[in-house]
Amino acid sequence: MLTIFGERGGNFCDGLSRRTFLKVGGLALGGLSLPEILRAEEKAGLRNSHKAVIMVFLPGGPPHQDMFDLKPEAPKEIRGEFNPIKTSVPGIEVCEHFPRLARMMDKFVIIRTIVGATGDHYSFQCLTGRSHRAQPQGGWPSMGSVLSKLQGPVNSFVPPFIGLAPPMGHMPWADPGGPGFLGPAHAPFKPSAEGKADMVLNGITLDRLRDRKALFAALDRFRRDADHNGVLEGVDRFYQQAFGILTSSRLAEAMDLNREPVKVRDRYGYGVNKNRDDGGPRTLDQFLLARRLVEAGARCVTLAFSRWDWHGNNFGQGREDMPMLDQALTALVEDLHMRGLDKDVSVVVWGEFGRTPQINKDAGRDHWPQVSCALLACGGMRTGQVIGATDRHAAEARERPVAFGEVFATLYHNLGIDPNVEIVKDLTGRPQHLVDNYQPMAELV
Numbered sequence: 001m002l003t004i005f006g007e008r009g010g011n012f013c014d015g016l017s018r019r020t021f022l023k024v025g026g027l028a029l030g031g032l033s034l035p036e037i038l039r040a041e042e043k044a045g046l047r048n049s050h051k052a053v054i055m056v057f058l059p060g061g062p063p064h065q066d067m068f069d070l071k072p073e074a075p076k077e078i079r080g081e082f083n084p085i086k087t088s089v090p091g092i093e094v095c096e097h098f099p100r101l102a103r104m105m106d107k108f109v110i111i112r113t114i115v116g117a118t119g120d121h122y123s124f125q126c127l128t129g130r131s132h133r134a135q136p137q138g139g140w141p142s143m144g145s146v147l148s149k150l151q152g153p154v155n156s157f158v159p160p161f162i163g164l165a166p167p168m169g170h171m172p173w174a175d176p177g178g179p180g181f182l183g184p185a186h187a188p189f190k191p192s193a194e195g196k197a198d199m200v201l202n203g204i205t206l207d208r209l210r211d212r213k214a215l216f217a218a219l220d221r222f223r224r225d226a227d228h229n230g231v232l233e234g235v236d237r238f239y240q241q242a243f244g245i246l247t248s249s250r251l252a253e254a255m256d257l258n259r260e261p262v263k264v265r266d267r268y269g270y271g272v273n274k275n276r277d278d279g280g281p282r283t284l285d286q287f288l289l290a291r292r293l294v295e296a297g298a299r300c301v302t303l304a305f306s307r308w309d310w311h312g313n314n315f316g317q318g319r320e321d322m323p324m325l326d327q328a329l330t331a332l333v334e335d336l337h338m339r340g341l342d343k344d345v346s347v348v349v350w351g352e353f354g355r356t357p358q359i360n361k362d363a364g365r366d367h368w369p370q371v372s373c374a375l376l377a378c379g380g381m382r383t384g385q386v387i388g389a390t391d392r393h394a395a396e397a398r399e400r401p402v403a404f405g406e407v408f409a410t411l412y413h414n415l416g417i418d419p420n421v422e423i424v425k426d427l428t429g430r431p432q433h434l435v436d437n438y439q440p441m442a443e444l445v
Contacts, residue, residue, distance in 0.1 A: 060309030113388025129408030138181030144300030163188035279307020346379025
């Protein structure tokens with residue numbers, strides 16, 4: 001929460017006015033000066049292009065062998081109740097509950113051999129590319145925070161990193177991705193109900209907001225009172241971002257889905273605007289919102305869809321959620337292609353681990369970190385292919401295991417960033433690479 005104080009009068013015990021202050025909450029966002037932005041984008045080759053990534057997190061660990069790696073020849077207690085169907089790419093099959101994706105398989109990539117999961121319910125690896133264990137002081141930053149640090153905002157009106165996931169109970173999968181050692185200046189903007197309230201002036205006039213003398217005086221006092229541990233390193237960025245959001249309608253307009261034609265909204269679907277238990281919401285609007293936000297200027301948008309921790313009733317829940325994901329995801333990818341964004345915006349869909357080959361007594365599947373899957377699209381990648389192969393029970397990677405870090409190296413490459421050259425400094429000033437010695441995937445770039 002950033003509080004910018006104005007003139008004195010009607011004071012609290014510390015001498016500050018009760019009425020004359022402006023609160024800009026939840027705007028712990030990244031920003032750079034215009035010269036820094038231009039230098040960063042020129043270095044990355046982005047001066048005429050706005051690269052972005054949309055991360056769709058499936059909280060709880062989706063069942064890979066019931067979605068994109070079906071084993072119809074396996075015993076019944078392993079293969080489950082769903083059948084594979086052919087796709088538009090010969091030789092590739094997916095679950096019968098993804099008919100739209102099957103028709104568009106040429107625009108997707110399936111990775112069947114994601115390895116290296118910790119087995120914990122945690123969005124961390126999917127948002128940072130690293131394990132949450134043995135972190136440096138302050139923690140590893142998520143990709144959105146790295147982009148905020150390295151590239152800053154595309155414009156001052158839209159945060160570079162936006163986390164759409166609402167609070168999801170006590171589970172660690174609820175984290176939309178944090179800034180880690182990069183500090184709160186690069187945390188995601190979270191347009192929840194509270195965040196939306198931050199985008200209006202609440203009685204503060206633009207003339208008063210533009211009183212730069214009062215603003216800078218308040219910021220100077222803020223600096224003097226700040227500690228020196230780096231937490232408030234981004235106070236100028238808070239100001240720049242807050243001022244931009246409050247003096248422009250661009251972000252609020254991007255979040256207004258009523259501006260979309262009804263036929264577009266119908267194509268995405270609507271779903272249920274309510275969290276599934278302690279998982280994510282089942283609203284499909286967030287996929288459309290993600291597209292609108294990257295168009296408006298966001299560099300990274302993260303969202304969470306439903307709850308996939310199906311220890312029981314795996315197939316009943318799959319019959320509900322898989323068609324919804326199929327509709328919204330294919331609408332998003334189709335939209336990106338139709339709008340000419342397919343070379344610039346990368347899409348990744350995955351969860352924290354896979355599920356057990358053996359179906360349990362409750363008709364569910366349990367945690368299985370040995371292997372999981374991911375779905376990629378757009379970003380200029382070579383699509384229409386499957387990467388990796390598991391054994392006959394989808395229990396282990398048999399060919400081409402893929403680490404989380406490899407996917408991240410590929411996404412950074414798509415964004416115009418060399419993950420083996422660019423660095424960010426941690427709280428001790430030590431340079432840290434963006435990934436752990438991984439290269440972009442040769443199959444995709």
